[in-house]
Amino acid sequence: MNKKTRFSTVSLAVLTLLGALHFSISALQAQSVNFAALGSKGGKASASSCVLIDDKGTLATVVELGSDLQNATLVAGGKNVPLKYVVSDADSRVALYQIPVASIGLIQNPIVLGSSLSLKPSQAVYTSATDRSVTARVVSREHRFQGKTLPLAVLRVNHAQDAPLPGSGIYDDEGKLVGLVRQAVHHAPSSSYCLPAEVVSRIRSDHERNGKVSRCWIGIIMDEWVAAPMVESVRPGSPAQRAGLKKGDVILSIGDRSVRNYTEVVDAFYYLVAGESAKFRVLRGTEMKAFDVKPEVSPRS
Structure with missing residues (x-):
């Protein structure tokens, strides 16, 4: 599908460049994925949070531009564990990794995938599947950026404090995953753009059916x-x-x-x-x- 000629879409990479600076080292969590910098110009090391999506050790996370998809290390339980790259999606920057069998126990309790489709403006969401002490609120579902159509809509969420790391889970009242933090909003560090949880399902389905995304x-x-x-x-x-x-x-x-x-x-x-x-x-x-x-x-x- 295209418009009269082609899609008028803007890559989510533009959002990344505007928002990445708002994540500070103090935002790092006890459980994170560290990425080495790409060797090319513009390469940079980064750290993202992650969610465990099954009991077989599959992780989902968001990888920042300039970071090496193939060089990821899980930091959890005081250990650094190299991860096996599985697949990634260029549009969302979501990537899946496999934890080595011997280290699967470092992260407990796989998330339960929910749906973002029913989320409404002002609806309460959370950055923990179980802790309800800190509430975030859905602002909107954004389809455009700087006048151009995004390849997929993102959720804008307001947080009580600075936005969590990329790859952090966003959960509904039932503790189901409804989104993954993509990045902080430029000039609004307590707001984030979040990818709908359905992105993870779409990537897994495509990889299982076709071997790629x-x-x-x-x-x-x-x-x-x-x-x-x-x-x-x-x-x-x-x-x-x-x-x-x-x-x-x-x-x-x-x-x-x-x-x-x-x-x-x-x-x-x-x-x-x-x-x-x-x-x-x-x-x-x-x-x-x-x-x-x-x-x-x-x-x-």
Whole structure:
């Protein structure tokens, strides 16, 4: 999918450059992942928090620009443990790592993945799955930055103190993970941009199915400046054409995500996985129709 020519999207890397300076050494937690600097220009060492996502020792974290994805060390329980790189997503900067079998016990209690879809402005969230003594609040779901559409929407959250490290978990009232801190907001160190927890599920699903993480394509063209999420054209031989989508269809939902405009379609597309069918509900004239579309790896991936 693109607008009349291509997506007008801005990388989350721009947000990183503006927000990274607000994390201080004093924010380091007892459990963190340290990254070596890349050897190239702009390389820098960094530290992120992390969450354990299963009982097999799989960690999810966020890696800052300039840090070496392949050179990560878990710091926990007074020990430094080299981690095995599994997979990462360039758009979100979320990466998965494997703790060596002998060291899995350093981190207890895998998180339970929740959903960010029902989060509302002012809703209470927490930086601990169990401790409710410090409350943070959801501000908004951001689809644009500096006038351009982000490849996936991020949550803005206000904290009582400085924003936690990248990779820190954000939890709902039930103690379920609903987000991962991406970075502090530029000029607002007590606010953070957070990645929806569904990012972790999307990365795992793509890696398990396809052995890598790739952006998807179904072959529709949309106009960013048209208010309704309307299909401008469908490419011949594309997944969209094979499924039955047509020019003029107004997209109402993609999978379990309702969409009202172009930016919400872009966000929903981020969560599509190549080879995994998704239900597209559309308005065609006065008729409601549904189509199962099987995305393919984007030709630009």
